[in-house]
Amino acid sequence: MIRLNNIVATYTTVRGQVDAVDGVDLTIPRGKIVGVAGESGCGKTTLLKVIYGDLIYPLALRQGGVEYEIDNVGYRVETKNGRQVTTSNIKDFWFKHISYIPQSSMSSLNPVVRIRKQFVDFMDAEQRKANVLEEIREYVTSLDLPPEAIDAYPHQLSGGMRQRIMVAMATFFKPDIILADEPTTALDVVVQKGILLLLMDIQAEMNNTIIIVSHDMGVHYQIAHKMLIMYAAKAVEFGDSEDVFKAPLHPYTKMLIESLPTIGDDQMRKGIAGRPPSLWEDLHGCRFAPRCPLATELCQTQEPELIEHKPGHFAACHSLR
Amino acid sequence: MNTILKTSHLNKEYKLGGFINRVRINALDDVNLTIESCEPVIISIVGESGSGKTTLVKVLLRLVKPTSGSALVCDRLIAGKGDKPSNREFFSTVQPIFQNPFEAFSAYRTVDSYLSDTAVNVAGLNGKEAIDAMTESLRLVGLEYRDVRGKYPNQFSGGELQRVSIARALIPHPEIIIADEPVSMIDASLRMNIINLFLSLKEEFQRSFLYITHDLATAYYISDYIGVMYRGCIVEFGDARTILADPQHPYTQLLLDSIPDIGRKWHREKIALSDIEAKEFQFTGCRFCNRCPIAEDKCIVERPLAIKKTDGRDVYCHFA
Numbered sequence A: 001m002i003r004l005n006n007i008v009a010t011y012t013t014v015r016g017q018v019d020a021v022d023g024v025d026l027t028i029p030r031g032k033i034v035g036v037a038g039e040s041g042c043g044k045t046t047l048l049k050v051i052y053g054d055l056i057y058p059l060a061l062r063q064g065g066v067e068y069e070i071d072n073v074g075y076r077v078e079t080k081n082g083r084q085v086t087t088s089n090i091k092d093f094w095f096k097h098i099s100y101i102p103q104s105s106m107s108s109l110n111p112v113v114r115i116r117k118q119f120v121d122f123m124d125a126e127q128r129k130a131n132v133l134e135e136i137r138e139y140v141t142s143l144d145l146p147p148e149a150i151d152a153y154p155h156q157l158s159g160g161m162r163q164r165i166m167v168a169m170a171t172f173f174k175p176d177i178i179l180a181d182e183p184t185t186a187l188d189v190v191v192q193k194g195i196l197l198l199l200m201d202i203q204a205e206m207n208n209t210i211i212i213v214s215h216d217m218g219v220h221y222q223i224a225h226k227m228l229i230m231y232a233a234k235a236v237e238f239g240d241s242e243d244v245f246k247a248p249l250h251p252y253t254k255m256l257i258e259s260l261p262t263i264g265d266d267q268m269r270k271g272i273a274g275r276p277p278s279l280w281e282d283l284h285g286c287r288f289a290p291r292c293p294l295a296t297e298l299c300q301t302q303e304p305e306l307i308e309h310k311p312g313h314f315a316a317c318h319s320l321r
Numbered sequence B: 001m002n003t004i005l006k007t008s009h010l011n012k013e014y015k016l017g018g019f020i021n022r023v024r025i026n027a028l029d030d031v032n033l034t035i036e037s038c039e040p041v042i043i044s045i046v047g048e049s050g051s052g053k054t055t056l057v058k059v060l061l062r063l064v065k066p067t068s069g070s071a072l073v074c075d076r077l078i079a080g081k082g083d084k085p086s087n088r089e090f091f092s093t094v095q096p097i098f099q100n101p102f103e104a105f106s107a108y109r110t111v112d113s114y115l116s117d118t119a120v121n122v123a124g125l126n127g128k129e130a131i132d133a134m135t136e137s138l139r140l141v142g143l144e145y146r147d148v149r150g151k152y153p154n155q156f157s158g159g160e161l162q163r164v165s166i167a168r169a170l171i172p173h174p175e176i177i178i179a180d181e182p183v184s185m186i187d188a189s190l191r192m193n194i195i196n197l198f199l200s201l202k203e204e205f206q207r208s209f210l211y212i213t214h215d216l217a218t219a220y221y222i223s224d225y226i227g228v229m230y231r232g233c234i235v236e237f238g239d240a241r242t243i244l245a246d247p248q249h250p251y252t253q254l255l256l257d258s259i260p261d262i263g264r265k266w267h268r269e270k271i272a273l274s275d276i277e278a279k280e281f282q283f284t285g286c287r288f289c290n291r292c293p294i295a296e297d298k299c300i301v302e303r304p305l306a307i308k309k310t311d312g313r314d315v316y317c318h319f320a
Helices: A044-052 A115-120 A129-142 A147-151 A159-171 A189-206 A217-223 A241-246 A251-258 A297-301 B053-060 B087-091 B111-122 B127-140 B158-170 B188-205 B216-222 B240-245 B250-258 B297-301
Strands: A002-013 A016-028 A033-037 A059-068 A098-101 A177-181 A209-213 A226-231 A234-240 A307-310 A313-315 B002-016 B023-037 B042-046 B068-073 B076-079 B094-097 B176-180 B208-213 B225-230 B233-239
Touching: A002 A044, A016 A044, A016 A059, A016 A226, A016 A234, A033 A044, A033 A189, A033 A217, A044 A059, A044 A098, A044 A177, A044 A209, A098 A159, A115 A129, A115 A147, A115 A159, A129 A147, A129 A159, A147 A159, A159 A177, A159 A189, A177 A189, A189 A209, A189 A217, A189 B250, A209 A217, A217 A241, A226 A241, A226 A251, A234 A241, A234 A251, A251 B188, B002 B053, B023 B053, B023 B233, B042 B053, B042 B188, B042 B216, B053 B068, B053 B076, B053 B176, B053 B208, B076 B087, B087 B094, B087 B111, B094 B158, B111 B127, B111 B158, B127 B158, B158 B176, B158 B188, B188 B208, B188 B216, B208 B216, B216 B240, B225 B240, B225 B250, B233 B240, B233 B250
Parallel strands: A033 A209, A033 A226, A098 A177, A177 A209, B042 B208, B042 B225, B094 B176, B176 B208
Antiparallel strands: A002 A016, A002 A059, A226 A234, A234 A313, A307 A313, B002 B023, B002 B068, B068 B076, B225 B233
16 A cells, blocks of 8 residues: 655756645555556656655655555565655665666666676675576566576667566566556557556566556556546546546546547547646646636636545546535 | 559668678568549558658658659659659648657747748748748647747647647648658647647648558548558558458557557457567568468468458458
């Protein structure tokens, strides 16, 4: 379980500070694939960075915090002196309990070091290297990669194989939480399907929590159990994937899903008019109000809160009251 | 009847490496497409990365010379042997739109300078006429000239800037607009606005489009014709709705099966990755034979020729 307590994450730039995530408050249950969707600049990746505890300048957590309940074989993981795990000390658990699959495998792997060396990098010092390599080879083979793949340099592998190596690195220790930031965006659809099915298989086997960020609603429909929709740094809807796709509550989600064309359906589709607000502006009221057909005066002035409207289905909209 | 697009035996070979370890890659391999129509049409070319989509665009925009073969766009010969139109005539017939508008426009120039350059250099307009043409084409894409004038690319959102680049392409009244992945950088909520703009420009403004994409869903939504490319070859070509409703080439079937579509969950069969991604450019037979579930010995040695089906499509498969 991951508890996000009213997170406000800020980037410091020459122009001043901007809140890329502004007050996200929700609980992510254990053992589910959670999809995070939204437009570019809505704070998807920043939220993921906060959960991963990768808070380096210019990103900072201005308010709130994350509570992790990392269960490892029945007992709760705590830091050495028995304190609760938070964003400041989650770093000690990287790879072992929480891992990250980045979008661009080419820029995440060191181009001048063989894959196997990069694998061994995060192993415990006391283990023998040969044994470890044997284990890695075995694990990599179980993910449909040729065992020789780890002897190669990153550029010798194709994009899909590199992304599989990233998946292998992120899942080798069977972590409780896997964060994936657009893991298939750079890949072709056929390869994408392979990677996503692999992630689903891994999740079913290890029963860990996967948080996957993607702008492709089709990807979410295929793999996510839970959906989080973000808009302009806010969480606007959170619920079971089936409910969100079949009966979306927030007008943004509704319009977004209705705008997607599908093969075999000749219906006219409409995009959403207008554009998302700039986070530099002084924003008040509902951030979707200027584009929303249901907007009233209340929406212009008062910000809606993320409320549970149906069991397990949250949305932030005044029109649902 | 106008020839919108006709390519015959179009080849483009890229050479990689040096004198000894030279590799030849056929980015386009005997591409034959013929689209004749009295009405404006939207033609989609789909395929994965490395399939030759962008090379085809570059040949049709005269950015690269084909190794052999010829191409006709809107009754004008643009590549191959024979009389070719001047650059000015060519660009008032064919206009491009590129994938990433933030890269297409320089960050250090105002966007309206691009519009006026096109109006002056391609359409041959001056002063007041040029401004009228710019206002008119911006109006067609839903923008106002006074909102665009003097602004730099970073003052626009991706969707707006892509509209500006469409407006730029419309200034010389081209017969066909070649759009290379025009919506892949645009957010989902704004994407359909651009796609619908293409449709309305086709219907109201009588412009044809060549739409290059890897997104089959939007290709289905707007196109009249569709060509599926694989490793430089066309594998299936014909009416978009017929092909996507009932694909006959095994590659088109695989592609359709792999798209994450909303409303239809994937079958959970295992895909072996290792052999999907070998870059097979040297095959003498069918390029798809190593991934094809129905391949036989014949496919390895013999290149399949186009088979004309009764519904008008071409399928490049021995078993179609």
